[in-house]
Amino acid sequence: MRRLALFVSLAFLIIGLVGGSTFAKTQKTLIVAVGAPPRTMNPHGSDADCNLGVMSNIFEGLLHRDTAGKLGPGLATSWKRIDDLTWRFILRKGVKFHNGNDFTWEDVKFSLKRLKKPYPVSEFLAFGGIIDSVKTVNGDPWTIDIKTPIPVPYFVQNLHQIFIMDKESTEARSIGEVGKYPIGTGPYKFVEWVKGAYLKLTANENYWGKVPPIKNVEFKPITEPSTRIAALATGEVDILQDIPVELFDTVAANSDLEIVTRPARRAIYLGLGNKPGSPTNNVKVRKAMYMAINEDEIIEKVMFGHAFPASQIPDPPTTGYNSEIKRLPYDPKRVKELLAEAGYPDGFKIKLTGPNDRYVRDEQICEAVASQLAKFGIEVELDTKPKAIFFPEVDEHILDFYLIGWFDGSCDFGRSFTKLLHSVDVEKGYGGLNGSAYSDVVLDKLLEASAEIIKPDLRAKALRLLNEVAMEEKIAAIPLHYQEDSYAVYKGRGIKFTPRADTWICFEDISFEK
Amino acid sequence: MESLAPCLLIMLAYIIRRLIQGIAVLLAVSVICFAIFQFMGDPVLTLAGRYATQKQQEEVRKTLGLDKPLYIQYFIFLKNALHGNFGMSYVTHIPVLGLIFERLPASIELAITAMIISLSLGIILGVVSSLNPNSIPSRIVMTGSLFGISLPTFLIGILLIMIFAVALRLLPPFGRGEVIKVAGTWRTGFLTSNGFSHLILPAFTLGMYQLAVILRLTRGGMMEVLREDYIRTAWAKGLSRMIVVFKHALRNALIPVITIAGLQFGELIAFSTVTETIFQWPGAGNLLLTSIYETDHPVIIAYVMITSFIILSLNILVDTLYVFINPKIRYGKHD
Numbered sequence: 001m002r003r004l005a006l007f008v009s010l011a012f013l014i015i016g017l018v019g020g021s022t023f024a025k026t027q028k029t030l031i032v033a034v035g036a037p038p039r040t041m042n043p044h045g046s047d048a049d050c051n052l053g054v055m056s057n058i059f060e061g062l063l064h065r066d067t068a069g070k071l072g073p074g075l076a077t078s079w080k081r082i083d084d085l086t087w088r089f090i091l092r093k094g095v096k097f098h099n100g101n102d103f104t105w106e107d108v109k110f111s112l113k114r115l116k117k118p119y120p121v122s123e124f125l126a127f128g129g130i131i132d133s134v135k136t137v138n139g140d141p142w143t144i145d146i147k148t149p150i151p152v153p154y155f156v157q158n159l160h161q162i163f164i165m166d167k168e169s170t171e172a173r174s175i176g177e178v179g180k181y182p183i184g185t186g187p188y189k190f191v192e193w194v195k196g197a198y199l200k201l202t203a204n205e206n207y208w209g210k211v212p213p214i215k216n217v218e219f220k221p222i223t224e225p226s227t228r229i230a231a232l233a234t235g236e237v238d239i240l241q242d243i244p245v246e247l248f249d250t251v252a253a254n255s256d257l258e259i260v261t262r263p264a265r266r267a268i269y270l271g272l273g274n275k276p277g278s279p280t281n282n283v284k285v286r287k288a289m290y291m292a293i294n295e296d297e298i299i300e301k302v303m304f305g306h307a308f309p310a311s312q313i314p315d316p317p318t319t320g321y322n323s324e325i326k327r328l329p330y331d332p333k334r335v336k337e338l339l340a341e342a343g344y345p346d347g348f349k350i351k352l353t354g355p356n357d358r359y360v361r362d363e364q365i366c367e368a369v370a371s372q373l374a375k376f377g378i379e380v381e382l383d384t385k386p387k388a389i390f391f392p393e394v395d396e397h398i399l400d401f402y403l404i405g406w407f408d409g410s411c412d413f414g415r416s417f418t419k420l421l422h423s424v425d426v427e428k429g430y431g432g433l434n435g436s437a438y439s440d441v442v443l444d445k446l447l448e449a450s451a452e453i454i455k456p457d458l459r460a461k462a463l464r465l466l467n468e469v470a471m472e473e474k475i476a477a478i479p480l481h482y483q484e485d486s487y488a489v490y491k492g493r494g495i496k497f498t499p500r501a502d503t504w505i506c507f508e509d510i511s512f513e514k
Numbered sequence: 515m516e517s518l519a520p521c522l523l524i525m526l527a528y529i530i531r532r533l534i535q536g537i538a539v540l541l542a543v544s545v546i547c548f549a550i551f552q553f554m555g556d557p558v559l560t561l562a563g564r565y566a567t568q569k570q571q572e573e574v575r576k577t578l579g580l581d582k583p584l585y586i587q588y589f590i591f592l593k594n595a596l597h598g599n600f601g602m603s604y605v606t607h608i609p610v611l612g613l614i615f616e617r618l619p620a621s622i623e624l625a626i627t628a629m630i631i632s633l634s635l636g637i638i639l640g641v642v643s644s645l646n647p648n649s650i651p652s653r654i655v656m657t658g659s660l661f662g663i664s665l666p667t668f669l670i671g672i673l674l675i676m677i678f679a680v681a682l683r684l685l686p687p688f689g690r691g692e693v694i695k696v697a698g699t700w701r702t703g704f705l706t707s708n709g710f711s712h713l714i715l716p717a718f719t720l721g722m723y724q725l726a727v728i729l730r731l732t733r734g735g736m737m738e739v740l741r742e743d744y745i746r747t748a749w750a751k752g753l754s755r756m757i758v759v760f761k762h763a764l765r766n767a768l769i770p771v772i773t774i775a776g777l778q779f780g781e782l783i784a785f786s787t788v789t790e791t792i793f794q795w796p797g798a799g800n801l802l803l804t805s806i807y808e809t810d811h812p813v814i815i816a817y818v819m820i821t822s823f824i825i826l827s828l829n830i831l832v833d834t835l836y837v838f839i840n841p842k843i844r845y846g847k848h849d
Binding site for chain 1: 553554555556559560561562563564565566567568569570573574577578602604605606607608609613617672675676679680683686687688689690791792793794796800801803804806807808809
């Protein structure tokens with residue numbers, strides 16, 4: 001008995017040591033550690049960027065966005081708006097799916113139709129709902145017209161993330177199979193996926209574009225932040241997405257690692273209700289609350305410097321972003337005056353709700369806001385909770401004051417506005433994420449007017465105006481900051497990596513320096 | 515002296531009673547699961563997509579059957595579960611049983627390794643420290659075991675990663691390494707040195723608490739047994755130290771240890787969630803956590819039911835086996 005036990009423990013020790021010395025990587029596979037694991041391999045099964053970014057290696061949309069976020073050709077070589085409701089696309093010839101099937105207009109029709117299926121397929125129901133028909137033009141199978149039931153000015157802005165699937169193999173297989181073994185046209189082919197462990201891809205040698213320089217690549221989800229850092233520090237992974245802000249200094253101090261950052265597209269802001277009779281119905285109170293928040297202090301103390309002050313919800317690439325809007329300054333004296341003018345010299349009580357597992361330091365930001373407002377007598381009851389509970393409350397529009405983050409994948413403030421700040425209208429599907437049922441007739445009218453403008457530059461002007469009125473005059477929300485996208489790269493392997501605006505990891509853009 | 519037949523009958527009755535209790539427990543677990551889902555967040559919100567209108571959300575809710583009253587949802591679940599059908603994952607659209615069974619091998623291998631480590635080290639250290647309870651090494655071991663019991667798993671895991679992976683670079687910090695497919699969906703990490711090296715840190719993390727418990731149990735039992743008359747007789751007979759300690763003393767001290775170990779094996783499989791998360795171990799515990807984040811109810815309930823089933827079965831098995839280990843135990847109402 002004793003001998004056996006001794007043997008077992010010795011064996012463990014020896015194998016451990018031997019095994020340990022051989023775990024260093026030998027082949028040139030590029031490994032990226034991501035914080036959020038892809039949920040499914042069904043390209044329409046998740047509209048989260050962590051999923052879309054992974055899918056974009058295997059699948060392609062009709063259009064494509066480059067690293068800076070600029071829209072360009074993809075499976076369609078060109079596109080134009082024919083009239084209010086019609087968009088025309090010229091399809092790319094000679095493209096093959098990974099299973100050898102040819103890419104045709106039937107695949108486009110099939111994929112777009114697939115978006116409409118509520119379950120078990122699509123998280124793009126809203127987009128599926130604005131596709132009326134897909135038809136060829138004059139019998140030419142390489143020219144198609146897509147019609148929408150209502151004018152949708154941002155229609156093409158979304159087409160880089162609507163991935164085209166192979167009709168034949170998708171119909172022939174069960175939904176479970178399709179969601180496990182993806183077949184696309186993209187620069188990388190699927191090799192193997194163990195959910196929560198890894199996703200292996202290999203370069204598509206028959207790719208219609210430039211065959212990517214790195215042959216074998218791998219996504220490894222590591223949800224626990226300290227493990228993610230440890231994996232990078234030991235050279236087990238090459239690139240790491242999302243450095244936890246509280247571990248930033250540790251990573252910076254490691255000379256093996258290089259940090260790459262860029263301002264994130266996502267803005268964090270505070271939503272504020274304006275129900276009649278509530279203190280926040282008074283725009284003076286809203287202004288006072290805005291000016292009572294010391295955003296510089298939040299960025300420095302809570303975000304450890306890794307955020308950028310925001311004066312509005314959209315970010316610069318978004319249509320409707322207005323560079324003339326400035327943040328209201330932190331001004332204690334003015335706050336007191338405004339509160340007194342509004343009839344609340346001694347402040348009031350309000351509940352601040354927020355998620356505690358969604359955004360970078362979300363709970364801590366709420367705490368900071370509460371203590372900053374407390375200085376002016378505004379007594380904030382904190383109510384932070386997991387996102388799984390928080391978002392349903394947003395959906396029910398029952399909050400008074402809440403922290404939320406947003407960026408628009410289709411780069412359109414009009415679209416964001418209908419979702420975030422438009423009066424709740426169940427019929428039209430407006431105000432879905434308007435957690436406090438904020439409602440302002442003037443803003444709603446401005447938005448509706450903008451939707452009817454077809455000329456892109458005129459519409460952009462209208463959206464900039466809408467943004468300005470919402471932020472400066474109405475204080476429809478209190479913007480806080482844009483987050484920072486951060487990556488750490490293991491030096492010494494000569495990896496050339498430029499982060500993308502949409503946080504997607506597209507391996508075709510990454511290369512080893514020779 | 516009792517004849518064998520009534521004894522067996524009593525035992526059979528006992529087993530049946532335990533089985534009925536077990537079914538009641540499983541039912542209770544499923545009801546609690548369903549109740550908790552009501553507070554876990556609405557899966558429809560994510561499944562319909564960020565831009566979905568309320569109308570589209572309702573459509574999804576209807577397709578999923580989530581618009582029905584709760585008790586009807588529950589009976590549908592129960593009916594399907596009795597047919598061995600736990601439904602499809604909301605997220606991956608794969609039957610959940612397949613999803614869980616695909617992940618279980620990783621968890622079971624981790625649990626077995628953790629068990630081997632905690633049993634072997636626990637018993638060896640327990641015996642050694644019981645022989646000279648006041649020596650300095652024994653005291654170090656006993657103090658160390660206090661850490662094993664009181665330090666939370668995530669802290670142990672992170673400490674081990676920092677020491678053995680980051681500082682010493684002896685072992686890999688996460689994942690399962692190379693695995694080989696042996697049968698069906700069973701992938702094993704036992705057969706490659708790379709896979710094995712990935713096992714060590716998580717197995718130690720998972721087994722640390724067990725190790726400490728087993729060590730303390732062994733030590734306590736040994737110290738008690740070593741004082742018994744028959745051990746004194748054995749010493750007096752001039753038997754070798756090895757034989758006295760391992761053959762006569764340890765064998766008797768081990769009964770409670772084996773019982774506890776058997777019971778806790780189920781827990782090692784079921785509660786490895788924390789360890790699996792820290793080490794990004796692709797096991798069932800990790801799947802559970804991911805599914806909670808994704809509000810993937812069918813996976814969560816199936817996982818909870820399966821692990822409850824494993825733990826219950828092990829409990830019943832251990833209790834039943836008792837009679838063979840220790841004939842003094844009788845099953846029946848008259849004891």
